[in-house]
Amino acid sequence: MTFEHIKPHLPWMTLLALTAIVGIADTNFLLPANLISMSADIVPLFIMALGMTFAIYIGGIDLSAQSVANMTTVIATVALPTFGLGAAVICILAGLFLGAVSGFVTTRLLVPSFISTLAIGGVAFSTGQYLSGQRALYMDATLRDNSFGWMVGKSFGIPHELFIGGALVLIAIFIQNRTTFGRALKAVGAGEPAAVASGLNVRRIKILAFAISGALAAIAGLLFSVKLSGGSPTIANGFLLPAIVAVLVGGTPLTGGVGGVVNTLIGTLIVAVIRSSMLYFEVDATRQQMVFGIVLIIAIALTIDRSKLRIVK
Amino acid sequence: MYELHKVDKKFPGVHALKQVDFSIGRGEIVGLIGENGAGKSTLMKVIYGAYQPDGGSITIDGKTVRFQNPRQAMDHGIGMVFQEQSLITNLTVMENIFLGFEKQFVKFGVVNWTAMADAARKQLAKVKLDIDPATVTAKLSFAQRQLVELAKVLTLEERIDGDLVILLDEPTSVLAKEEVELLFSLVRELTNRASFIFVSHRMDEVLELSDRIYVMKDGEVVDIVSRDNADIDAIQHKMVGRDVDKEYYREQRQKPYRDNESLLKFDGVSLGQRFQDISFDLHAGEVFCLVGTEGSGREAILRTIFGLETPTAGSVTIKGKPIARFDAQSSVALGVGYVPRERKVEGIVGGMNVFENMTLSQMRNYSSYGVLRIAEEKQLARDWIGQLSIKTPSEFKDCGGLSGGNQQKVVLAKWRSGGSDIMMLDHPTRGLDIGAKEDVYDMVREMSDAGVGIILVADTLEEAIGLSHTILVLKDGRAQQRFECAPGAKPTLYDLVHYMI
Numbered sequence: 009m010t011f012e013h014i015k016p017h018l019p020w021m022t023l024l025a026l027t028a029i030v031g032i033a034d035t036n037f038l039l040p041a042n043l044i045s046m047s048a049d050i051v052p053l054f055i056m057a058l059g060m061t062f063a064i065y066i067g068g069i070d071l072s073a074q075s076v077a078n079m080t081t082v083i084a085t086v087a088l089p090t091f092g093l094g095a096a097v098i099c100i101l102a103g104l105f106l107g108a109v110s111g112f113v114t115t116r117l118l119v120p121s122f123i124s125t126l127a128i129g130g131v132a133f134s135t136g137q138y139l140s141g142q143r144a145l146y147m148d149a150t151l152r153d154n155s156f157g158w159m160v161g162k163s164f165g166i167p168h169e170l171f172i173g174g175a176l177v178l179i180a181i182f183i184q185n186r187t188t189f190g191r192a193l194k195a196v197g198a199g200e201p202a203a204v205a206s207g208l209n210v211r212r213i214k215i216l217a218f219a220i221s222g223a224l225a226a227i228a229g230l231l232f233s234v235k236l237s238g239g240s241p242t243i244a245n246g247f248l249l250p251a252i253v254a255v256l257v258g259g260t261p262l263t264g265g266v267g268g269v270v271n272t273l274i275g276t277l278i279v280a281v282i283r284s285s286m287l288y289f290e291v292d293a294t295r296q297q298m299v300f301g302i303v304l305i306i307a308i309a310l311t312i313d314r315s316k317l318r319i320v321k
Numbered sequence: 322m323y324e325l326h327k328v329d330k331k332f333p334g335v336h337a338l339k340q341v342d343f344s345i346g347r348g349e350i351v352g353l354i355g356e357n358g359a360g361k362s363t364l365m366k367v368i369y370g371a372y373q374p375d376g377g378s379i380t381i382d383g384k385t386v387r388f389q390n391p392r393q394a395m396d397h398g399i400g401m402v403f404q405e406q407s408l409i410t411n412l413t414v415m416e417n418i419f420l421g422f423e424k425q426f427v428k429f430g431v432v433n434w435t436a437m438a439d440a441a442r443k444q445l446a447k448v449k450l451d452i453d454p455a456t457v458t459a460k461l462s463f464a465q466r467q468l469v470e471l472a473k474v475l476t477l478e479e480r481i482d483g484d485l486v487i488l489l490d491e492p493t494s495v496l497a498k499e500e501v502e503l504l505f506s507l508v509r510e511l512t513n514r515a516s517f518i519f520v521s522h523r524m525d526e527v528l529e530l531s532d533r534i535y536v537m538k539d540g541e542v543v544d545i546v547s548r549d550n551a552d553i554d555a556i557q558h559k560m561v562g563r564d565v566d567k568e569y570y571r572e573q574r575q576k577p578y579r580d581n582e583s584l585l586k587f588d589g590v591s592l593g594q595r596f597q598d599i600s601f602d603l604h605a606g607e608v609f610c611l612v613g614t615e616g617s618g619r620e621a622i623l624r625t626i627f628g629l630e631t632p633t634a635g636s637v638t639i640k641g642k643p644i645a646r647f648d649a650q651s652s653v654a655l656g657v658g659y660v661p662r663e664r665k666v667e668g669i670v671g672g673m674n675v676f677e678n679m680t681l682s683q684m685r686n687y688s689s690y691g692v693l694r695i696a697e698e699k700q701l702a703r704d705w706i707g708q709l710s711i712k713t714p715s716e717f718k719d720c721g722g723l724s725g726g727n728q729q730k731v732v733l734a735k736w737r738s739g740g741s742d743i744m745m746l747d748h749p750t751r752g753l754d755i756g757a758k759e760d761v762y763d764m765v766r767e768m769s770d771a772g773v774g775i776i777l778v779a780d781t782l783e784e785a786i787g788l789s790h791t792i793l794v795l796k797d798g799r800a801q802q803r804f805e806c807a808p809g810a811k812p813t814l815y816d817l818v819h820y821m822i
Contacts, residue, residue: 187691188684195681199670205627205661206682206735207653265672 018310019259019274026278030285037284048167050280052077052232054273055173056247057254058180059107059224061272062217064255065184066197067264068121070218072110072129073225074248076103079136080229081239085145092155099230100223106132107222111215121218136241144240147233156234169231176224180269193217198265249300253307254279261311322347322382323399323486323516329376330363333724335754337363339540340377347484348512352531353520355560356781360540361520365488368518369401370394381483398481400474400515401488408458408466408473415441415454418473422480444472447514448507464500467492468507478514485515492519493526505530524553536560539755557814569759570787574766575808578607578790583641584743584774585626590635595621596798598635601791603743605772608765610785610806612817613795619778620662621798623745626776627659628652639743653682655743658736662748662778664725668732671721675713676702678720678731683739705734709764726757733764737773744768745776750784762788782818786811794820 014021031038056073063070080099087095106128113124161168184190192213195203204210228247233239258275260267282303286296323345330338338360345351355361366372367379370388378385381397388394391401408417415434418441419426426437434455441454448468458466474487489508493501508517508530521527527534528551536544536559544559546552582605591597596618603609611619624630625637631647638644639655661667669678676698680687687698702716709730713723720731729749736744746765750758765788768775779785785792792804794817801820804812 186693186695188688188693189691191677191681191684191693194673194677195670198672199666201663201667202670203681204629204649205659205667207649208681209650 015310016259019257019271019278022257023274023278023281026281026285030281030288033285034288037288044166044170046280046284047173047277048169050276050283051169051173052228052235052244053247053250053254053279054276055176055231056225056228057251057272057276058176058269059221059228060251060255061180061260061267061269062193062224063121063125063221064252064260064262065193065264065268066214066217067200067262068114068125068214068218069252069262070107070110070125070221070225071122071248072106072125072132073221073228073251074244074246075129075132075136076106076222076225077229077232077244077247078241079132079139080226081233081236081243082136082140082145082241083239084230084233085147085239086139088147088151088155092151095155096230099226103222103224103226103229104219105222107219107225108215110222111218114218115211115214125218133241136239140239140241142241144238144243146238149237152234152237159231159234169235172231176227177269177273184269189213189216194265196264246297249297249304250279250283253300253304256304256307256311259311262308267311322484324380325367325374325377326380327377328364328367328374328379330367330372330374335540335725335752337540338367338374341540341542343368343535343542345486345516345518348516349533350508350512350517350519350531352527352534353518353537354524354527354534354556355537356783359537359560361537362490363540364537365401365490365518365520368394368486369399369488395477396481398477398483398485399488400477400485401490402467402470402474402492403490408470410459411457413455413457414445414452414461414469417458417469418444418454418476420473422476441472444476445469447475447511448472464496464504467496467504471507475511475514486518487515488518488520490520493521493523501526524556528553569762570784571762571766572787572808572811574770575608575788575790576606576770577807578769578774579605579772582606582772584639585776586636586638587622588636588638590625590632590637592618592621592625592630592632594798595630596795599795599800600635601793601800601803603774603776605742605774606769607791608769608775608777608789610777610779610789610792611795612779612782612785612792613821617795617821618798619795620747622795623659623747623776623778626652626743626745627657653739653741656741657743658682658739658741658745660729660732660736660744660746660749662751664728664732664751665721669720669723669728672719674717674719675706675711675723675731676716679705679735679738682735686739701738705738709734709760724757726753726760729753729757729761730764733761737768742771742773743776744773747778748780749777750780782814786814786817792817796821 036042056077060070060073080103083099083102084095087098091098110121110125110128113119114121159168159172192208195208196210196213200210229244232244236243254275255272256262257278258267258271260271282299286299291299325341325343327340327342328338329340341364353361363372367374370391370393380386386397415437419437423432426433438454445452445454448471450465450468450472452465461469477485492504496504519527519530528548532548534546534551535542536556538560546556583602584605585603587599587601590599599622601609611622613619621630625632628647628649628651636643665671670681679702680698687694699716706713706716711727711730713727720728750761765775777788779788786806789806792806794801806812
């Protein structure tokens with residue numbers, strides 16, 4: 009039994025171990041009501057991480073996710089009075105478009121994704137600032153409940169966010185495991201030269217992966233703004249690092265090709281437990297990012313496939 | 322003085338060195354020849370410490386040594402002059418020469434450049450290179466860089482006690498004829514300073530320079546000849562060891578191709594400086610071989626057919642259809658299959674299993690509305706695993722874990738099962754052991770019988786001659802000569818080499 013054998017099982021083992029530790033320290037933690045509300049709180053982050061999974065699965069990264077989410081909180085709030093439910097469509101299209109632009113810049117202009125998405129993130133952030141006039145905006149409560157009330161209600165004691173997250177994860181699993189696109193993503197992530205030499209349209213696949221990432225970041229932003237009943241160009245700040253952590257802790261390495269959607273689900277739960285435990289152990293909110301930064305480094309160091317990286321700069 | 326005893330080296334699926342004995346005396350020049358894959362480079366890597374042998378021992382003056390890395394080998398006087406030059410081109414000549422050994426010129430953290438330049442000049446004098454040591458390496462010609470590289474290795478002379486052994490790996494491949502002469506006379510003079518191991522695939526050069534020659538084949542030393550009684554034909558025989566054996570390349574199974582059925586037509590096609598004015602016709606059942614040295618344009622032609630390059634002139638016609646847009650997707654759709662040289666990089670996707678790899682180029686055939694029909698994929702994989710006797714526990718096995726020969730079969734199955742009938746085989750037998758090679762030869766004949774047109778870039782000339790119906794010899798991107806290779810009337814090695822170099 010070597011480390012390589014254990015590695016694929018590390019994520020769920022970590023999740024179980026952490027849950028057990030926190031559960032022993034604080035018996036209230038394991039109460040169903042607490043677990044459910046913890047999961048519901050993490051759904052926007054999970055959706056963003058789900059999108060990020062597509063970018064990382066092909067060996068790229070999407071640093072624009074947080075800014076796109078920021079932007080969509082503003083778009084959703086601004087568009088709600090005029091378009092009602094249509095605001096959601098606008099948000100998703102905006103995310104899809106910005107993601108596609110990142111993909112285009114990456115594949116056509118050959119700008120590495122960490123920089124192209126960073127740049128597009130800048131564009132998204134500015135757009136949010138411009139549309140909001142750099143202020144926090146609030147949704148009208150009746151308008152919000154008429155159009156998006158279904159997103160945040162409760163049925164059978166289960167918050168609707170969980171249904172949304174569940175539906176998205178099922179769709180993502182289906183795409184990943186059962187469709188030609190999912191197979192192509194895997195091929196691009198695990199061996200791009202072979203994918204090219206098999207006649208796959210690698211460019212299109214990559215652009216699509218970034219577009220999906222953008223769209224899911226937009227959905228995350230939308231849900232977030234509905235939950236908080238408002239939008240601001242900085243409201244989702246602090247999401248990016250945990251989202252990347254969720255993907256990597258889940259076992260999808262930065263080099264891509266392995267892991268996937270289910271891993272991100274586990275990874276997000278790990279992030280959720282870490283977050284709750286920080287509350288319990290009274291770690292100051294300002295230090296949370298510090299913890300995630302450290303966790304991120306550990307996760308990358310453990311998961312990265314060094315045979316694919318000859319030089320790290 | 323430097324000896325290897327029964328050195329053994331195994332890699333997964335390949336027995337690269339089998340009980341190799343090797344020795345070199347003081348001031349001796351020893352030649353090492355063999356086909357690609359014969360084990361020359363593995364042997365060299367063992368000698369200069371990049372690989373550790375699995376069995377056997379290495380002795381210097383009777384004392385057993387063990388090198389963990391090239392640096393330790395250098396400390397024992399073993400130096401390597403690399404084929405793909407190891408100089409860092411944006412550093413100066415002297416910085417390169419003393420790279421990693423600058424300490425001798427450093428005082429209080431500051432480099433004494435004058436002292437280094439003087440020392441470098443002394444080294445350059447050994448190789449008779451009269452250049453300013455402060456020149457940036459990128460400005461030197463290839464031949465000059467080679468000499469700098471040699472000078473760098475010769476610094477060992479001052480650094481260590483004992484004898485030097487210097488390996489020259491294909492040192493002449495980028496040199497012009499006069500430069501080769503100069504290098505040779507220099508090496509002969511330097512034998513008072515060091516012994517040399519000279520590796521080349523150019524038989525005449527090895528014969529000219531070496532005192533003794535080791536002939537390698539399939540990981541073994543099959544003969545050791547001294548220069549005086551060396552006979553090119555005899556060595557050639559030993560290197561190949563089977564040119565009388567027509568069975569090997571399945572020559573008896575070579576049938577005439579259908580010359581009325583053209584699959585692919587090149588008409589005066591050029592691609593910038595890579596190749597110019599190439600015309601040929603590939604017919605159903607034909608094995609068409611492109612022969613030439615590295616950089617002669619063989620690979621560029623393959624890449625053009627596969628749609629990875631767009632020609633700058635001429636027309637390409639596939640099955641009567643002139644090609645206007647060059648991309649891999651359209652080529653694949655037209656039935657072009659590509660078995661790349663870098664099997665592990667471009668051939669299979671490591672981390673994906675056998676059936677996923679087999680359908681990668683033809684997912685359209687195994688899906689409806691973008692949803693895969695996985696049961697059919699698995700069935701296909703099981704069929705081809707049986708048909709090509711691919712050694713894998715199941716269709717779920719990660720292709721990265723298969724042996725080279727079986728990976729190659731997966732790649733072939735991928736294209737054949739998708740109905741590709743224009744197959745490009747780029748070094749299809751590279752790095753495979755004999756049995757696996759023979760399997761590939763069988764498959765080539767089977768594809769031929771089924772009416773597939775094959776464009777081959779072979780691993781060796783013998784392979785090219787043995788397998789093909791037609792050979793086109795290329796040199797510097799231009800077609801030199803065409804040979805018909807009917808069984809029993811095949812051209813010889815020398816016929817081809819004459820046009821290649």
